[in-house]
Amino acid sequence: MALLGLLGCEPMDMPKPKDGLVYCSLGTPSSFNPQLSTSANVVEATSLQLYDRLLRIDLDGRSFKPALATSWQVDDSGTRYRFKLRQNVQFHSTEYFTPSRPFNADDVVFSFRRIIDKTHPYHYVGRSDYSFFVSVGFPWLVKSVEAIDPSTVEFELFAPDSTFLSNLATNFAVILSADYGQQLSARGERHLIDKLPIGTGPFHFYRYKEEHFIKYRSHEAYWGVAPKLNEVVLDITPNGTMRLAKLLTGECDAMAFPLANELKMLREKPEFQVQYQNGFNVGYWAFNTDTPPLNDARVRKALALAINRDPIMEAVFYGTASIASSLLPPASWGYDATASAEAYDPQRARELLAEAGHPDGFDLDIWLLPVQRAYNPNSRKMALLLQDNLKQIGVHAHLVNHDWNAFRSGLSRGDHDSVLIGWTADNADPDNFFRPLLSCQAKLAGTNRAMWCDKHYDQLIDEARLATSFEKRQALYSQAQHYLVEQMPVVPIAHGMRTQASGEHVKGLTVEPFGGIDFSSVTIE
Amino acid sequence: MWRYFIRKFNLLVITIFLLSLLSFSLLHLMPGLPLDALNPDGSLSLAEQRRLVEHYALEQGFWQQYAQYISNIFNGNWGTSRIDQIPIFDQMVSSFMSTLQLAVSAMALAMFIGVPLGIISAYYHGSWFDRTVTSMSLIGQSIPVFWWALMLILLLALGLQWFPLSGRIGLLYDIPEVSHILLIDIALADDEYQRAALWSAVRHIILPTLAISVIPMTALIQITRASLIDISEKNYIQAARAKGLSRYQVLWRHALPNYFSSFIRHVGALTNPLLTTTMVVEYIFDWPGAGRWLIHSLVAQDVPAIQACMLTISVFVICISIITDLLAAWSNPKERNQSHG
């Protein structure tokens, strides 16, 4: 034992490795391009490190800050947006790419045409359906993207859209390098574009080992304030306890999303700091409305009434979440407190089931979210509680466990009866909840876990998007929320807090309300 | 000796043939068509599916497919992992080498401690020391390794914070993989932090080594003790004692040499439990080895990776077992007559 202790002590004269930070991250990203995926793993690992957007959303959720675009204007019809671009922005120069020119309008055109133009050489590279952009209707909204001159870009829309700028400010609307695209095309290696990424962000890609780590190095020629860290390593640690354990042993300097039950212990230790932020997210239970008996709204309502949310808040979230009465979190300007899901009432639930012709209940699969998220840190535990609740009304729930890939593809095909899942908003616009989760477009894009496609609902949210007056939009979203309570395609369960923890030697780390993590202004003391 | 050698070689060839057949059939044993097993989430494009059909010769008969499988293996063309699209062969080499390093260090520790303990307790057969060691080894044999590993983590990593608990080197060190043997790679790396990197690697390997070594260590204690006691009851030892040799002399001159002539066979027999334990421990300590990879591939239904892990690990075990048999036979002609054991 004494011998072991000797080995354990770090000798004082060992040189410390360079100014680097190890961050315990949530999971292996499926690609290095956030355009392709809505997965939080991809956003966390890439968006804010490797890339920039044209503009960024302000913390209040309603105004924008310049990024790669320095200014922008809309014409009177509301369909032409013109962006003035920043000068002298350099792309990453790495072992596999040397930029031949700085950032200009061609790069913006390249990045957005990749999404909307099926003839773009990179459209099908990476086999993506661009699910975020499809789910917000981007390909049907943007008519064209043109470079007016090297420092001016113009987007033309088919119709005015109040959410357009919000969507450009999301973590998904990143700018790629057209120059890199051409070089790869010339070498016949187009598939590398999302594996060996190039962007303008504060860090550049250095090394990656699957399911193990990602190493980024600082981008010396970054246009903004140069990052203080030389190196950022994302240590991929999907298991929450392991992340915490690594933070405690000092293997990680900072960690994503400490498990709720461990926050108390962390707060008590002075050598660590915990940051919180009310998240723009919602954890919900989605019913596959294509399969009987869940295609009957009465059955869905009965299931919703059978759920007791109070114990869930305690057992699953340990108090780091609030009960969700609507898809929208209360902090959103579209939130309507009167359109609230009904409270726990198993008696009424049994009556509704009997009314719908299932007095003896039925069997139901519940798919479990295989990862930990702020909106659902432990889906298994949540499902076990639901299982208990459902037994009271005669519904026998079976828990179904899949790994991430099988889970995603099974959901897109609609193999599930119901699933515990959730959504982290990419911007503060209410449309960002309603459209990607429940619209007919979202069903096509494969992000609509309820497989729900309802004309009336789509009409409401489409009108809200076209509306230019703030009050009109608010009224329409309120109607939409009332309609959802009536139809109950999903049962909102909780709005989780976004949390992260770090050692006290890490300075300048903040929680991003819309996902991702920004290391550009972090220092190590 | 030559006949023995040929017999063993024969066995090796046939066994490897059967193992390869088993690993090949895995693709056909999976539910659904082989192509579905390679493409479980249906995400591959038609062109990629065609490439797979070609790579595995899926349109031909069973034996042609098998022949194709074998030729792919010998060409180092083991396919690409479905999860991360990287060549399986490269990943197999790198992860199996990490597994071996861990297994070897655990085995070394087990020998370093287990053999002397076994010798001492055989020498003081029946004493309090012997009884303590024997009961400790029975306890060690019964500890579930994953529980033991978690206790080590709780105590030494989280409690005392002496050791890191995952991976095999601090992530801020940049050691290029050349030989796949970490110590050599660190020595080759032209890095100013070489010493610190070495230190970090040593600290990383200690906990998993401690966790694994309890299994081979208890086994070695028991084997050593039992066979030394066994030998000392043999007639010639009794005769030596009668001649007036001291117990100590008997141990050094007769019992120990006799024991070490079959030592290599005992170590060979431990390969199997050693690798099993290593697989579980890798999973707990996130050690980037073949066991952790296999379990992850299994959850992700990555058939080519499962095939590769299964074939590599089992061929390794059979090779070790045959090599140790041969070495034992070479050093001890009596062993040649045993066909199995």
Add this chain to the structure above:
Amino acid sequence: MDRNTIYQDDAVPSITKQVITAFSSRGIFMVAFWTLILMLVVMMLSYVLAPYHPQHQHIDLLLLPPSWYDQGTVEFFFGTDGLGRDILSRVISGTRYTLGGAILTVVISGIIGVAIGAVAAMLRGLRSSILHHLLDTILAIPSLLLAILVIAILGRGWDTVLLAVTIGLIPQFIRVSHQAVLAVLETEYVRMARLDGYTNFQLFYRVVLPNIAEPLIIRFTAALSSAVMDLAALGFLNLGAQAPAPEWGSMMASGIELLTSAPWVITLPGIAIFISVLSINLVGEGLQRSFKKLESS
């Protein structure tokens, strides 16, 4: 066998009796033996003994520490887990899974393995050598890896794991019974029995089986402890029994997330596995020593 009383010596007790006498002379083995018996009783009476239903969630009593802590209560002797389920009840019900499953797999694989091994030994010749090579192949695959292969093919779940572990145990039984039967067949008394006109089956049942009991019993206890370990390990790796089944290994796996805040959730199932494996090993060791004593006396 008739025994003459003309001679003055004592009646020789039956082999079983001698083994029992030798076994019970050492206290520790008897303790292990009774522990094991106690666990079997607990397993059979688990429905009655468990203070609560293993699935019942005491929603207002989450993560209650064991009773010897200040916050613990005697009602939940070993505390509760993250869902408010009584850990003692779950460990008690878990005997049905981990211990019961292990016994089931060992019995089935034992019957199949001994049957194959004995038949092969009695047949000899070409078929026997094919069997040898097949056995060598299967024995080259670590049993956990073999179980993992079966799971890869059939999918995760408790039934699959039982099957996987059973398959993993069969080769060892084949090998042991094959060698033991071969050894017995070469003895004089078997030749005598053959001359007496015994059929193969009679020969096996009356002559061979009693004489291979020793290695089989020892193999049986070894297989039992490795079955408990394998079932728990697979449960721990999340490949075996699925939630909410109170299998000890999977209880530990789901307790990992509470490792830092509620270590008792994993400690108790771990101790349960440890004690059952230890007592099985001790009983096995005791039997082995008793047999040895018998031979040397």
